[in-house]
Amino acid sequence: MLRNIWxxxxxxxxxxxxxxxxxxxxxxxxxGETTRILYFHVPCSWVAxxxxxxxxxxxxxxxxxxxxxxxxxxxxxxxxxxxxxxxxTITGSIWAKVIWHPFWNWDPRETSIFIxxxxxxxxxxxxxxxxxxxxxxxxxxxxxxxxxxxxPFLVFIVPRIYDSLHPDPVINAQGKIKMNGKMLxxxxxxxxxxxxxxxWMLRLKVQTALLERKLQMRKFKKLTENRDV
Amino acid sequence: MAHRKSNFIHKxxxxxxxxxxxxxxxxxxxxxxxxxxxxxxTAVSFSIGPLRLRVEIGxxxxxxxxxxxxxxxxxxxxxxxxxxxxxxxLRLFSRPVNIFLGKWFFNLLLLYSLExxxxxxxxxxxxxxxxxxxxxLPVLFLGSFALAxxxxxxxxxxxxxxxxxxxxxxxxxxxxxxxxxxGIHGTQLSFARASFLDCLSDLxxxxxxxxxxxxxxxxxxxxxxxx
Numbered sequence: 001m002l003r004n005i006w007x008x009x010x011x012x013x014x015x016x017x018x019x020x021x022x023x024x025x026x027x028x029x030x031x032g033e034t035t036r037i038l039y040f041h042v043p044c045s046w047v048a049x050x051x052x053x054x055x056x057x058x059x060x061x062x063x064x065x066x067x068x069x070x071x072x073x074x075x076x077x078x079x080x081x082x083x084x085x086x087x088x089t090i091t092g093s094i095w096a097k098v099i100w101h102p103f104w105n106w107d108p109r110e111t112s113i114f115i116x117x118x119x120x121x122x123x124x125x126x127x128x129x130x131x132x133x134x135x136x137x138x139x140x141x142x143x144x145x146x147x148x149x150x151x152p153f154l155v156f157i158v159p160r161i162y163d164s165l166h167p168d169p170v171i172n173a174q175g176k177i178k179m180n181g182k183m184l185x186x187x188x189x190x191x192x193x194x195x196x197x198x199x200w201m202l203r204l205k206v207q208t209a210l211l212e213r214k215l216q217m218r219k220f221k222k223l224t225e226n227r228d229v
Numbered sequence: 230m231a232h233r234k235s236n237f238i239h240k241x242x243x244x245x246x247x248x249x250x251x252x253x254x255x256x257x258x259x260x261x262x263x264x265x266x267x268x269x270x271t272a273v274s275f276s277i278g279p280l281r282l283r284v285e286i287g288x289x290x291x292x293x294x295x296x297x298x299x300x301x302x303x304x305x306x307x308x309x310x311x312x313x314x315x316x317x318x319l320r321l322f323s324r325p326v327n328i329f330l331g332k333w334f335f336n337l338l339l340l341y342s343l344e345x346x347x348x349x350x351x352x353x354x355x356x357x358x359x360x361x362x363x364x365x366l367p368v369l370f371l372g373s374f375a376l377a378x379x380x381x382x383x384x385x386x387x388x389x390x391x392x393x394x395x396x397x398x399x400x401x402x403x404x405x406x407x408x409x410x411x412g413i414h415g416t417q418l419s420f421a422r423a424s425f426l427d428c429l430s431d432l433x434x435x436x437x438x439x440x441x442x443x444x445x446x447x448x449x450x451x452x453x454x455x456x
Contacts, residue, residue, distance in 0.1 A: 063452050118403040125399050129390035139386050142449045146382060146404060149445050153407035153438055 010200075014193045020186040028183075037095045039186055043194035045088035048116060050198065051081030055123075056148035059141035069210075071137035074144060075127070076205040080198060082120040089113055112154055119147045237327070244323055244331025248306060258339065262302030266347045269294050274354040287357035288416035291348075292372070292409055298347065299340055299376050300398040304384035306332045311388045320454070329381070329450040333443075336384075337377045344373060360419040364428045368415035371435035375408040378439050382446040385453045404442075411435050 021039035028035045058074035061067075092110065093103045104110060126143055130136040252258055273290055282290070310316040319328060348369065351357075383400050387393045415431035 063449075115403050115406055122400045122403055125396060126386070126390060129387075129392050129396055131391075135389060138452055139389060142382070142453050143386060143400060145449060146442070146445055149441055150404050150407060150438070153434065153441075 007200075010193065010196055013189070014197070017186060017190045017193050021190065025183045025186050026180065031099070034095055034098050035183075037091055038183075039190045041088060041091040041095065042187070043191050044084050044091060045113060046191060047194050047198045048081050048084040048088050048113070050195070051077045051084065051202075052116065052119075052144075052148065052151075054202070055081060055144050059144045059148075062137055062141045063145075068133065068137060071133075071141065072206050072209045072213075073202075074137075074141060076202055076209060078120055078123055078144070079205065080202055082117070082124070084198070085113060085117050085120060089117065115154055123147070240323060240327040241330040241334070244319075244328050245334050248332065248335045251309075252335075258302050258305045259342070261305075262298055262339065262343055263346060265301040266294065266298035266343055267350070269297055270347060270350060270354060277355065279356065281356045284358060284417050284420035287355060288413045288420060290355065291351055291416055292412050294347065294351065295344070295373070295376070295412075296402075296405070296409065297398070298343060299373075299380055300401060302339065302343075303336050303377065303380045304387055304393065304397045306335055306381075307385045307388035308393055317456075320456070325451040325454045326447055328454065329385075329447060332385075333378065333381045333446075336381050337374065340373045340377045344369065358420050358422075360416070361422055361425075362419075363425055364415065364419035364423065367432055368412060368419065368428060368435070371432055371439065372408055372412035372415070375435050375439040375442065376405055378443045378446065379405045379408070382442075382450060382453065385450060389453070407438055408435060411438075 017039065021036050025036070025039075027033055054077040055074045058070045058077060062070035062074065089110075092113065096105070096107075096110070097103045100107075123140060123144055127136055127140050130139055273294065310319060323331075352359075380397075380401050383397065383404070387396045387400060390396060411431040411434040415428045415435075418428045418431070
């Protein structure tokens with residue numbers, strides 16, 4: 001019971017964040033009521049990027065230690081990353097429809113989230129094209145690391161070539177956070193909440209995958225034993 | 230020390246020479262990749278007709294043609310080793326880093342020789358403005374360098390997977406997007422008669438991307454190659 005108390009605290013925490021996002025915070029000048037999507041959209045894209053980082057680190061660990069456990073971490077982090085990337089894309093598109101009118105117009109931010117989506121999709125395409133477990137782990141680890149080292153280029157180049165309409169110039173000019181105190185409280189509370197939820201989901205997924213693997217091994221053992229008799 | 234260094238280059242060169250000799254025995258890749266590039270070029274040219282292209286579109290088309298031509302042939306150097314089952318022998322005879330460098334150099338040369346034919350034809354078939362050569366040539370040179378460097382390691386990855394042809398483009402595209410962005414931007418500048426200084430940042434991006442991806446590939450290749 002006590003071990004699980006943080007889960008109830010998290011429930012309350014996220015409840016407060018949702019309440020705060022809709023009632024407690026003021027809206028930004030140019031954006032009006034649409035400001036409120038900020039507290040859900042930005043944490044989604046943050047978590048999507050974080051899971052890419054975790055997949056790359058797990059890839060490196062797999063190549064160094066040669067333990068399939070790390071491949072499970074990489075695969076499941078990529079699963080969740082794909083999920084949150086889709087969420088960030090959808091919430092962003094809804095917001096874009098309201099403010100910019102088209103759902104999609106290749107704004108640099110849209111481009112970079114779309115590239116992340118492409119990388120995750122390519123990663124899973126590669127995994128499904130390799131049969132053997134060790135080889136799958138090795139090749140996909142190499143790919144995710146290679147994709148990860150090109151990210152800085154995308155982050156710095158794409159916005160340099162195309163002008164962005166993304167509202168961080170409105171809320172966040174010159175990289176300084178210019179939200180007022182109430183907005184900042186809810187924003188960071190939401191970021192923290194999403195991060196904790198993400199790690200919880202990741203741990204659950206990895207544990208489930210480990211159990212599934214154990215079960216398969218047991219089935220396999222049984223089969224081979226029966227054949228001996 | 231000097232002896233070891235020359236030995237290192239010599240071994241990579243040996244891998245490269247082996248591949249060149251094999252290639253000239255059949256001329257399979259160079260024919261396939263060239264015909265593919267010509268097909269793409271004529272398909273684009275036919276569908277556009279005699280229209281005079283805006284520089285943005287002309288530059289984008291050039292890089293799309295180059296990207297798909299590269300995707301049609303650059304993986305073959307590793308796929309051939311798997312298909313003819315010569316990969317294991319090569320593993321015995323040479324160190325991974327020599328193999329990678331030899332094959333990377335082959336791909337680089339293949340892409341450059343393709344461009345010597347395709348790029349002039351591009352200007353003949355498509356109605357685009359004359360480029361400033363002092364911008365166009367460096368952008369093309371460095372862009373192809375980056376393209377060949379990135380696709381060599383991915384070629385090695387997909388040679389061990391199934392559904393190779395489609396997978397190669399799928400895996401390479403997100404990784405070479407910075408190259409495409411800078412290549413297209415630099416080419417636009419050369420069509421728009423900009424000065425060399427304007428495209429300097431594009432060249433810097435292409436060069437630094439090539440260095441980063443080549444270093445990463447040399448480090449990672451061993452894990453792809455060993456079994």
